[in-house]
Amino acid sequence: MLRSNCDRSARSGFAGGVACGGEGVKRVTILKYIFLVLSLTISLAAHAQESLVVSYDGYAGFQGPIWATKDLGLFDKHGLKTELVLIAGSPRGMAALVSGSSHFAQGSASAPIPIRLRGGDIVIVAAALNRFPFSVVTQKEIRKPADLVGKKIGILNFGGSNDLAITLAFKEWNIPRQAVTVFASGGAPERLAALSTKAIDATVLSPPETVAAARMGMNILAHLSDLKAAFPQTVITVRRSFLEKNRDTVKRFVRAYSEAIHVFKTDKAKGSAVYTKRLKQQDSKVIEETDDYFAPKFSFPPRVDRDGIRNALELVTALPEAKGDINLEQFIDESVIDELEREGFLKKLR
Structure with a gap:
């Protein structure tokens, strides 16, 4: 009876018929392989199309690293699709980050520190500028x-x-x-x-x-x-939970960001082109002076100056959470930069 059903299915060409013998096993194997390939393709396509929202908080030369990362195609180079969004004012940028409306935020450390002191789910993963730019x-x-x-x-x-x-x-x-x-x-x-x-x-x-x-x-x-005093003026902040669940994404982001900083410090033509576009400034003298001022001050590797974090804490001394000894490491996670150092990525850029 089973053989008869198999024969009928084969003769009718019904794809859903019972698979029998060696031919049936081969057909099932091929179908499984096709399903696996299709699933992998769909998964990769979805991953490739995932868009990350990256905020920055104003128009000034110290915003250069995030502009360069986008405009020089470095996000694309490292496999990230991003949308760069201006959110004026660090508190608003932090609100968007905490709510999940954005994935990365560039701004000064004065915004994430009080949120973290109150137990907020955020952490600084990189710093492009550890001096006052003013x-x-x-x-x-x-x-x-x-x-x-x-x-x-x-x-x-x-x-x-x-x-x-x-x-x-x-x-x-x-x-x-x-x-x-x-x-x-x-x-x-x-x-x-x-x-x-x-x-x-x-x-x-x-x-x-x-x-x-x-x-x-x-x-x-x-x-x-x-000034003798350091200050983390331009940092990248993420949700700590996002870092834990999407570590590879954060790592690719920091790779791209580090490369942008290195470009500013080593390629004046490219850095100036970014400033010309973003500052909407056609005066070459203004662009040149802006680049000359910021490029040497950008931090590479993009590590956070701990003394700068201590100075930033002066802004929140009125908070009850700011009393007593404060562990500075609660605000910072440089484990991704540590990995890039061990793997030789940053050394290759030098």
Whole structure:
């Protein structure tokens, strides 16, 4: 009876018929192989099409590494499909990251540290800039730090890297914070405009705004990158749970990001091209000065300066969680960079 059914199925050409004998086993094996290949192809296609949302928090030269990673095709080179999104303001960027709306966030360490202190699921995996990128720009009659006493200083906002930079500069200059008036006065373009109308006496700016300020006759009083104090201004933050579940993705991201930093430090033409596109700046002199300012300061390998994390903690001293001894390593996971070092990837870039 079984043989009769097999014969009928074979004669009718019915694909779902009973498979019998050696021919049937071969057909089943082929079908299994086809199914395996199709499954693998679909899986790889889905993986290739998975898009990662990467945020950054403003327009300035210190955003260069993430722009270069995207614009120079380095994400593609390392097998990542990404969407670069501007989310102005570090707190908003962190909110998007914590909620899962984004996968990676570039910004300063001042944003993730308080979230982590409260038990948030985030961690810094790389740092492109461990120095303040700002310069103190003043009215031309202010020639030395002591001349700032009694003056009005505009910053972006309180509790951010602008605020900390001014605080640490005053410490080095032995000027009490209360000896000046510090207030929030908008973004870099707004503060530059306020300087030009003498609504404020001083502010902190970074290239390309510093170049424009100098052309307007303003005085560049000090480069805060020359301060003894370190600060992790440009870091990459992820959810710790995302790192644990998608370690290979994070590793490929850090490979691409490291390569972008290396390009900035070694290939001026490519770095300048990125700035020209992203800053929408056609003045080659401005682009050149921006690149000259930032390229030597970018960190390669992209490790986090622990002293910078200590300084960043000064921004959150009012939090109950910031009291007592704090383990700095809770904010950082450099295990991916450690792997890239052991595997020789970073050495090959040098």
